Amino acid sequence: xxxxxxxxxxxxxxxxxxxxxxxxxxxxxxxxxxxxxxxxxxxxxxxxxxxxxxxxxxxxxxxxxxxxxxxxxxxxxxxxxxxxxxxxxxxxxxxxxxxxxxxxxxxxxxxxxxxxxxxxxxxxxxxxxxxxxxxxxxxxxxxxxxxxxxxxxxxxxxxxxxxxxxxxxxxxxxxxxxxxxxxxxxxxxx
Amino acid sequence: xxxxxxxxxxxxxxxxxxxxxxxxxxxxxxxxxxxxxxxxxxxxxxxxxxxxxxxxxxxxxxxxxxxxxxxxxxxxxxxxxxxxxxxxxxxxxxxxxxxxxxxxxxxxxxxxxxxxxxxxxxxxxxxxxxxxxxxxxxxxxxxxxxxxxxxxxxxxxxxxxxxxxxxxxxxxxxxxxxxxxxxxxxxxxx
DNA sequence: TGTATTAAAGGACAAATGTCCTCGAAATTA
DNA sequence: TAATTTCGAGGACATTTGTCCTTTAATACA
Numbered sequence: 001x002x003x004x005x006x007x008x009x010x011x012x013x014x015x016x017x018x019x020x021x022x023x024x025x026x027x028x029x030x031x032x033x034x035x036x037x038x039x040x041x042x043x044x045x046x047x048x049x050x051x052x053x054x055x056x057x058x059x060x061x062x063x064x065x066x067x068x069x070x071x072x073x074x075x076x077x078x079x080x081x082x083x084x085x086x087x088x089x090x091x092x093x094x095x096x097x098x099x100x101x102x103x104x105x106x107x108x109x110x111x112x113x114x115x116x117x118x119x120x121x122x123x124x125x126x127x128x129x130x131x132x133x134x135x136x137x138x139x140x141x142x143x144x145x146x147x148x149x150x151x152x153x154x155x156x157x158x159x160x161x162x163x164x165x166x167x168x169x170x171x172x173x174x175x176x177x178x179x180x181x182x183x184x185x186x187x188x189x190x
Numbered sequence: 191x192x193x194x195x196x197x198x199x200x201x202x203x204x205x206x207x208x209x210x211x212x213x214x215x216x217x218x219x220x221x222x223x224x225x226x227x228x229x230x231x232x233x234x235x236x237x238x239x240x241x242x243x244x245x246x247x248x249x250x251x252x253x254x255x256x257x258x259x260x261x262x263x264x265x266x267x268x269x270x271x272x273x274x275x276x277x278x279x280x281x282x283x284x285x286x287x288x289x290x291x292x293x294x295x296x297x298x299x300x301x302x303x304x305x306x307x308x309x310x311x312x313x314x315x316x317x318x319x320x321x322x323x324x325x326x327x328x329x330x331x332x333x334x335x336x337x338x339x340x341x342x343x344x345x346x347x348x349x350x351x352x353x354x355x356x357x358x359x360x361x362x363x364x365x366x367x368x369x370x371x372x373x374x375x376x377x378x379x380x
Numbered sequence: 381t382g383t384a385t386t387a388a389a390g391g392a393c394a395a396a397t398g399t400c401c402t403c404g405a406a407a408t409t410a
Numbered sequence: 411t412a413a414t415t416t417c418g419a420g421g422a423c424a425t426t427t428g429t430c431c432t433t434t435a436a437t438a439c440a
């Protein structure tokens with residue numbers, strides 16, 4: 001729980017008392033490699049804090065190819081955000097790409113938390129704001145950088161992903177084809 | 191004010207009383223064409239509801255070219271979100287591309303509102319959630335659609351932009367060059 | 381262990397997009 | 411009004427990226 005507390009405190013001050021009172025809403029869960037946290041077509045009822053492990057978020061495009069939109073790692077949150085917030089069927093699937101340990105809260109409990117505690121209400125808003133900023137950054141990168149620049153950025157900013165995810169998934173995450181990624185990797189190693 | 195009330199109610203129910211109590215925090219402002227609502231390098235202290243008009247959000251890339259990241263239109267909000275939320279200097283500039291009428295609230299007043307009213311706290315979270323979903327959609331489009339598909343989408347979903355913005359701005363908004371946009375436009379008219 | 385399946389690299393060619401440039405029309409300004 | 415500037419269209423060519431395919435190695439499995 002300690003890392004979760006640190007995570008929350010990095011968003012807004014949370015007193016020990018406030019944390020003790022409400023952290024019980026979050027339940028531990030193990031998610032072995034290749035298991036799913038969320039499935040396309042089903043409503044995503046939960047948000048998870050990742051104690052350990054890595055998850056991949058993807059959807060199927062019109063050609064039924066998996067497009068990876070996100071890798072979520074230790075000490076971060078994951079959920080099919082849109083589905084969770086709107087309680088509509090998810091367009092995304094979220095799958096563990098290594099053995100993963102989560103702290104999970106469901107929608108109803110979270111709404112309860114929001115009701116009971118303005119600190120949590122505040123946390124909810126700040127998280128939404130952060131999610132937005134991350135996505136804005138992602139969009140800007142996709143829009144303005146070349147394939148090579150995007151790969152170099154990944155290499156620099158999220159190197160741990162490179163050992164854990166397949167070439168296929170990394171390519172679709174960068175919005176390029178496997179062939180292009182292969183070319184870039186060759187060019188870089190020389 | 192009527193449209194603003196409708197806008198808020200589309201997010202979450204806001205009683206007439208709640209609206210009367212707090213809508214005074216929002217001040218009217220005219221922004222003639224080409225004037226700025228936010229300027230790169232300066233902290234953006236305000237959020238605006240657009241009663242009338244259109245604004246363009248852009249930043250300068252490493253080649254000092256203007257990259258348009260957003261067009262905001264009537265009955266929507268605009269702000270340099272990241273700057274506003276974090277109260278740090280803005281990477282974005284926001285400029286009116288036609289004569290515009292705004293309802294504006296500043297950062298301190300909004301924090302006040304959040305303190306005073308859980309309805310507004312709720313609105314703040316929901317807006318952040320919405321912003322996120324819009325940005326996610328934008329990122330997905332940039333990542334997966336070809337230049338032509340993106341242009342056709344703009345034509346369908348935001349046709350009013352086409353009369354108001356320059357070819358240059360539209361191209362950078364779509365993440366393509368002027369040349370490519372010119373080719374697409376030619377191909378479509380035939 | 382041997383067979384089948386999957387994953388990654390890369391060749392050959394095609395398509396999409398970018399770069400640099402010129403031209404003419406429209407808008408601006410002196 | 412004439413000169414200047416800005417804007418959009420589009421030619422010529424280069425570069426990037428994608429598509430399709432083959433090969434090889436790694437992995438799964440029966």
